[in-house]
Amino acid sequence: MDSQVVIQARDESLAHLRKVHGDDAETLIADARYGFISGLMRDVLERPAVEKVTATDRIDRFMLNRWLGIPLFLAILFAVFQLTFVVSVPLINLINAGFDWLGEPTSRIAPAWLGSLITDGVFGGVGAVLAFIPVIFLLYVALSILEDTGYMARAAFVVDRLMHKIGLHGRSFVSLILGFGCNVPAIMSSRTIDNPRDRLVTILVTPLMSCGARLPVYALFAAAFFTAYQGLIVFSMYGIGVILAIGLAWFFRKRLISGESGHFVMELPPYRLPTVTGVLAHVWDRVWAFISRAGTIIFSVVVLIWLLNYLNILEQIGRAVAPVFSPAGFGQWQAAVALIFGVLAKETIVGAFGTLFAAAGDTGSLGQVIGSALGWTPLVAFAFMVMILLYVPCVATISTIKRETGSWKWTLFTIGYTLALGWTVATLVYRVGRLFI
Amino acid sequence: MALAGNPNSGKTTVFNNLTGARQHVGNWPGVTVAKKEGSCTFQGHHVKVVDLPGVYSLTAYSQDEVIARDYVVDARPDVVVDVVDASNLERNLYLAVQLLEMKAGLVIALNMMDVARSRGYVIDVTELSRLLGTPVVPMVAARNQGTKELLETVVGVAGGEIPVGGINLQYGQDIEAEIAKLEKLVDGNFPAGQYPPRWLAVKLLEEDEEIVRKIRQAGVG
Numbered sequence: 103m104d105s106q107v108v109i110q111a112r113d114e115s116l117a118h119l120r121k122v123h124g125d126d127a128e129t130l131i132a133d134a135r136y137g138f139i140s141g142l143m144r145d146v147l148e149r150p151a152v153e154k155v156t157a158t159d160r161i162d163r164f165m166l167n168r169w170l171g172i173p174l175f176l177a178i179l180f181a182v183f184q185l186t187f188v189v190s191v192p193l194i195n196l197i198n199a200g201f202d203w204l205g206e207p208t209s210r211i212a213p214a215w216l217g218s219l220i221t222d223g224v225f226g227g228v229g230a231v232l233a234f235i236p237v238i239f240l241l242y243v244a245l246s247i248l249e250d251t252g253y254m255a256r257a258a259f260v261v262d263r264l265m266h267k268i269g270l271h272g273r274s275f276v277s278l279i280l281g282f283g284c285n286v287p288a289i290m291s292s293r294t295i296d297n298p299r300d301r302l303v304t305i306l307v308t309p310l311m312s313c314g315a316r317l318p319v320y321a322l323f324a325a326a327f328f329t330a331y332q333g334l335i336v337f338s339m340y341g342i343g344v345i346l347a348i349g350l351a352w353f354f355r356k357r358l359i360s361g362e363s364g365h366f367v368m369e370l371p372p373y374r375l376p377t378v379t380g381v382l383a384h385v386w387d388r389v390w391a392f393i394s395r396a397g398t399i400i401f402s403v404v405v406l407i408w409l410l411n412y413l414n415i416l417e418q419i420g421r422a423v424a425p426v427f428s429p430a431g432f433g434q435w436q437a438a439v440a441l442i443f444g445v446l447a448k449e450t451i452v453g454a455f456g457t458l459f460a461a462a463g464d465t466g467s468l469g470q471v472i473g474s475a476l477g478w479t480p481l482v483a484f485a486f487m488v489m490i491l492l493y494v495p496c497v498a499t500i501s502t503i504k505r506e507t508g509s510w511k512w513t514l515f516t517i518g519y520t521l522a523l524g525w526t527v528a529t530l531v532y533r534v535g536r537l538f539i
Numbered sequence: 540m541a542l543a544g545n546p547n548s549g550k551t552t553v554f555n556n557l558t559g560a561r562q563h564v565g566n567w568p569g570v571t572v573a574k575k576e577g578s579c580t581f582q583g584h585h586v587k588v589v590d591l592p593g594v595y596s597l598t599a600y601s602q603d604e605v606i607a608r609d610y611v612v613d614a615r616p617d618v619v620v621d622v623v624d625a626s627n628l629e630r631n632l633y634l635a636v637q638l639l640e641m642k643a644g645l646v647i648a649l650n651m652m653d654v655a656r657s658r659g660y661v662i663d664v665t666e667l668s669r670l671l672g673t674p675v676v677p678m679v680a681a682r683n684q685g686t687k688e689l690l691e692t693v694v695g696v697a698g699g700e701i702p703v704g705g706i707n708l709q710y711g712q713d714i715e716a717e718i719a720k721l722e723k724l725v726d727g728n729f730p731a732g733q734y735p736p737r738w739l740a741v742k743l744l745e746e747d748e749e750i751v752r753k754i755r756q757a758g759v760g
Contacts, residue, residue: 105754108724112743115717119744122713127744134710139632146667147628150659294546294592296601371547372626372654377681 158372162256171260178253179340182244184333186237191325191332193236198467201229205460219408226460227404227453230468231396234318234452238392239385241317245282246384250376254279259370261348268352271300278304278347281311282340283388285499289506299359303351305506306516309495310347310523312340314388315395315448319490322452326469327480335484339491346492346523395447403446404453407439411458430489430528431482436472445494481539485532493524540586540693541610543638544622545631546593549650552680553622554590557690574610581690584697589616595630597637598747605749611643612734617697619643620689625655625662625677639671639705642735646692646703647675648685672706707737717744725754 119127165174205225211217248254258279262272273295281288288308295301312320320339324332410416420435423442427433436458444451452468459471473483494517495503504513544550554560558577575590591610592603611619621638623631638645647668655662668675674692678685695701709715721740742750 105757108721108743108754109751111721111724115721115744116746119713119717126746127714127717128746130714131710131741131745134714135633135636135708138708139629139636142632142667142670143629145670146663148661148663154658156658293602 156372158252161373162370165253165256166260168263171256172264175257175260176341178248178257180333180337182241182248183337183340186240186244187321187324187332187336190236190240190321194233194321194325195467197233197235198229201225201233205229215412218412219405222457222460223405223408224401227408227457228396228401230322230452230456230460231318231400231449232393234321235389235392237317237321238314239389242283242314242385242388243381246381247376249384250374250380252371252373255370265348265351268348269355270348270351271295271297271304274300274304274307274351275348277308278311278344281308281313284313284315284391285309285311285495286502289499289502292506299355299361302507302512303354303359305503306354306512306519307347307351309499309503309516309520310343310350310492312343312491313448314392315496316490318449318452320487322455322469322472323483323487326467326473327478327483335487339487342488342527343491346527350519350523392449395449399447400449400453403443403450404457407443407450407454408457427489427525427528429532430485430525431532432476432478432486432489432528434476436476437486441489441493444490445496447496447498448490451490479539481532481535484535485528488531489524489528491524492520492527494521540618540620540697541589541591541614541616542620542622543591543607543611543634544593544648544650545595545624545627545634548593548622548624548627548631549680550590550593550622553620553648553650553678553686553689554588556680556683556686557586557588574606579690581694584694586690586693589614594634596633597641598745608749611638611641617644618646618693620646620648620693622648622650622680625649625652626658626660628655628660628662635671636708639673640708640741641738642705644696644703645673645705646689646696647671647673648680648689649675649677650680652677652685653679653682670706672704674701674703710741714744 116127123130205221209217209221258276261275265272265275277288277291280291285308289305292301292304295304320336324335328335416439417435420439424433424435424438427438440451440454443454455472456468459475503516542550542554558579560577578587591607594604594607597608598604619638621635623635635647664675664677676685676689676692678689692701696703718740721743722736725739726736
């Protein structure tokens, strides 16, 4: 049978119904379903005469308050970072000391190249990354608790209110918050956004959300340059990411991908007490991903860096690129090398520095060694951290963007704009900062 | 069997209880965006379990809804378990009604009974099951209560021992007349009897683009 006959008959039916009821059939059908359900409810459900004011309602009156909502969100996030760093610093130092101790005898292994590979490459590079397990662990314990209690949904709700005012889809922020863990699942979660334009914009700005892989880099430099303010400095990285993500989403939506935004009602789950096993299961997922990445991709990249360095090629590569970053203050070849390999996986930035400076004589932490070898001031370190936050997403994220948008154009656009943004903001931070310091 | 349900109704917790998997569960809508598979053995029956993305309805507006719907329609699982949040019954039933319209072998897992009870709700489970014409299993997935009963029902439905007739929801005289016309036109013709004709007619009237596209494809071939 010709499908045209069916479509035509359908169109006639629709026109007829519209004439009779003055509404489209879709609405009438939905009404019939709702009618059936509300009738059903009367038969099967007995509600208390007065709905109890639940604990959830009482907490939400506070958490979702028009004026308090966002400051509370920021305060909670800040407390999380502060706590994470205060507790984890001694643990990190302990692990580092352990790797130094392991590397001491291996450095005497013959032949010399093997000793260097194990000491500088494996212990220096991979070890430097693994040392940050306590930060990863503690941060995700805190974030899992916030998620499992239902608070994160509130955070998305209060930010949604703000985003809606500037014409953005609130569901995007749910994806963005997931980006704190890893950008890949965050980009995939944008599938729940029904409006294709809102979805595209969300995908484009998700890489600006600081993920777990970038955390070790911040931790490394925050510890060496901002001892007393580590929590605050790392919090500011996450904050800059969120603000730029929302700002650029607004800009893209205005200039590049205009059109009406979808409606969205944020569902607020009741507050639930998180269970220990639930939280640990989440945290274990994250920590295990971190460890297994350190053992696979980070390990391979670090060995590659070690090899290129051993063959004296690495410095040439770095020197060729380094001048580009001079305006931002980190125009040294080692920093350029770290940025190049960081695209493979952001943790390798720590691994690269670990490999390059493990041999440079061990006084003080890796961050301090880097600082004195490259002559960095806290301002340069901060500009470098901003660069790490914003520049080109890692290859896993890039391939996810390609898969989800199905477009090379938007994938290349993301790579291009993040690189330009990272360079510009880092340079601005450095130049403007120098006026004051 | 397939697990369907609204976001944050505890589908993934039910999935983990059934299969012993440890998928990420969040107090947070939208955690499951792609479908996940697992399996378990119960009373000698091998049960394949597919966890679908959480959706509020089965229209074709967003990709997660399309994923969920295509699976129910194309893979035709023996049983579809709709995980329903008992403390939010009214809103959750919208999806259940749509699944019934699709003539899926539907079992309703009435989850979070504890939360509903603590709010003072009293739900007449037997009456709910009678009015919907499909089995309803009360449970508290977070404490792994009701998992065994759910599996018993699923196996019973798959084996044909427990009836799932479902209801034929009436949309009112005028719409019913148009449904009848369209139903006659599509019956047996489009896409080769894969979809229930009444459901196709309803979807046509809902101006579902996905279905129109499929009908066009079938008509050409």
